[in-house]
Amino acid sequence: DQNEETSKISESPEPVSLADTSAEKATQGSDTDLDVEDPEKAFAGITGTELYLEACRMVEVVPVSHFVQNYTKPYINLNHRGLGPKGVKAIAIALVSNTTITHLELEDNCILPEGAISIAEMLRENSSLQELNISNNHIDTAGAEAIASLLLDNMSCLHTLHLSGGLYAPKQGWQSHRLCIFVSLQDNHQVKELDLSHNEFSEKGGHLLGNMLASNTTLEILDLSWNYLRRTGTVALGTGLRGNDALKILNLSWNGIGNKGALALGEALKVNNMLVHLDISNNQIDNTGAMKLCMGLQVNGTLKILKMANNPLTMEGATALVTSVRKNPNSVMEEINISNVLVNEAFIKLLDLVYQTHPELDVIYGEVEGRITKFPKQHPNPMKVIQKYLKEHNLQLWEFLSNIDKDGNMKIPVTAFRRAMMQQSSIPLDRVQVRELVSELDRNRTGVVDY
Template sequence: MDAPGANNETLEFLNLSWNHLRMKGAVAVSAGLRVNGTLKILDLSWNGFGNEGALALGEALKVNNVLVQLDISTNHINNEGAEKLCKGLEVNGNLRILKMSNNPLTVEGAILLITSIRKNPKSRMEEINISNVLVNENFLNLLDAVCQGHRELDVIYGGVGGYISKKPEQRSDPMKLIQNYLNERKLRLLDFFRSMDKDGSMKIPVAEFRKAMMQQSSILLDRAQIRELVQKLDGNRTGVVDYSYLKEQKPAQKPKEEEEEEP
C-alpha cells in the first residue's frame, strides 16, 4: 500500500484528524510527505503519533519543501518528541504555521522549538502554537533574540510562570497609539497601511504586517500588542490584513464653526 499522499498531484489540503493514527500511521503519512509536491496544509490533530511519530515527521520535514501548515495538536508528543521534530525544523525552509497545542510539552520543549528556528536561516516560520505551555523568563529572552532575526514570527504560549499571581501588565491600545501617531503628523490610516502594501492589493499578509510593525521605530509596540492588533485587523483569521474598507471613507470635515472663523 502506498503512503498517504505519495501519488497525489493535485490535493493541497488534507484533514486526517481524529483518525486514531498511531506510530505506524505517522510513519506512513511521513513517508508520503517526503515525496509529495503539492500538499500545503496537513491536519493531523487528535491522533496518537507520540514521539516516534514526531521523529518520522521531522525526517519528512528535512526534505519536504511544499508544506506550509502542519497541525499536530493533541498527539502525545513530549519534550523528547519535540527534539526529534526539531531536526526537521532546523533545515526546513517552507513551513510557516506549526500547531502543537495540548501536547505534554514543558518550557524545555518550547525552548527546543524556538532554538530550531534560530538555527535555521532559511526558516519562514510565522506562527508556533503551544498555547497550553507555561513558559519562563529564559524562554522570553530567547524569543526576543530569535524575533530579531525572524520578525514575522509569533509564538502563542499559555502564560509565564512566576507572574501569575501578579497583576497583569496594563498595555496601551495599539490601535490608539497608531492613530495618535498619525494625528500628530496629519497622516491618514489609509496611507499608513499603504506604506506596508508591496503590491498595492490593499491586502497585507499577516506575516508581512507583523514584520513591518516589529521594524517600526516610531511606534513602539511589543509582541503582545502586535498580536492584539492582528487579532483586531484579521478577526476571521484569513491570514491577511484587508484595509480596502478605508478607501470608501471620506476625509473628516472641519466643524462649521472652524470653517466660518477661517479668513
C-alpha cells in the same frame, strides 16, 4: 423545510439516473409509489426553480423555500434541514443545469447512499459547483463508491470537498467505502481541499493515506483530525509526505501520533519543500518528540505555521523548538503555537534574541513562571494607539497601511505586517499588542490584512 421522515434502508441502492424519477420505492418501507410514465418528457423545457418544484412533485417531497429563494446565488447553505435522500435527489435534478451555484452546503441531512449517488451523478453534468459539503450524512459503501468513482474519473469541477464524519460507520470496523476514497484520490487532478476529519480511519487508514499522498499531485489542503491514525499510521503518512510536492496545509490534530509520529514528521520535513502549515495539536508529543521534530525544523525552508498546543511539553521542548528556528538560516517560520506551555524568564530572553533575526515570528506560549501571581501587564489598546498616531500626523488608516504594502495591491501578508510593525519605531507597540492588532485586522484569519 423538513422534507420527509427518513426511511430505513436494508441494502445499498443501485445507482439511479437523475432523470429517472419513474415510479419506484426509494427505500424499503416507503408507503407511496411514484406514478410517472415518462419522466424525461415531464422535465422537457423546464429549468431553474420550476424544474426543482417539478422534481419535488415527482419524488413527493416538500420544496425547500431557502433553495428556491437562493437558486440564482453562488452560495446556498442547506445544512441540518433533514432533507433525506429524496429531498437531495430533487435538489440534484435541479442542479444539473444550474450555472450560478458554486458553493453548496448539505451537511447533516441524512442523505444516505441514495442521496450521495444522486449528488455524484449531478456533479458529472454540472459545470459550476466548486465547493461541496456532504459531511455527516451516513453515505455508506454505495454512496462513497459513487463519490470515489466521480473523483477517479475527474468528471466534476469540484476543488473543495468536505466529507467529515461521512465515512464513519460505528461498530462496523474498517469498510470498503473508506478504501475507495483513498484509491480515487491517487489519480484525482482537481480536488485541492479535502476534509476527511472525524472518520476514525485508524492505523490502516494512515497507510492508505500515505500511499495516496505519495502519488497525488493536486491536493493542497487536507484535514485528517480526529482519525485515530496513531503512531504507525502517522509513520506511513510521513513516508508519503516526503515525496509529496503539492500539499500545503495538513491538520493531524487529535490523532495520538506520539513521539514516533513526531519523528516521522521530522524526517519528512527534512526533504519536503512544499508544506507551509502543520497542526499536530493534542497528540501526546512530549519533549523527546519535540526534539525529533526539530531535526526537520532545523533544515526545513518552507514551513511557516506549526501548531503544537496541548501536548505534554515543558520548557525543554519549547526551547528546542525555538532554537531550531534560530539555528536554521533558511527558516521562514511565522507562528509556533505552544499555548499550554509554562515558560520562564530564560525562555523569554532566548525568544527576544530569536525575534531580532526573525521579526516576523510569533511564538504563542502559556504563562511565564514567576509572573502568574502578579497582576498582568496592561497594554493600551493597539487600535487606539494607531488612531492617536494617525490623528497626530493627519493620516488616514489606508495611507498608513499603504506605506507597508510593498506590492501596492491593498493586501498585506500578516507576516509582512507583523515584521513592519515590530521594526518601525514611530508607534510604541510591543509584540503582544501587534498580535492583537493582527487579530483585529485579520478577523477571519486569512493570513492577509486587506484594507
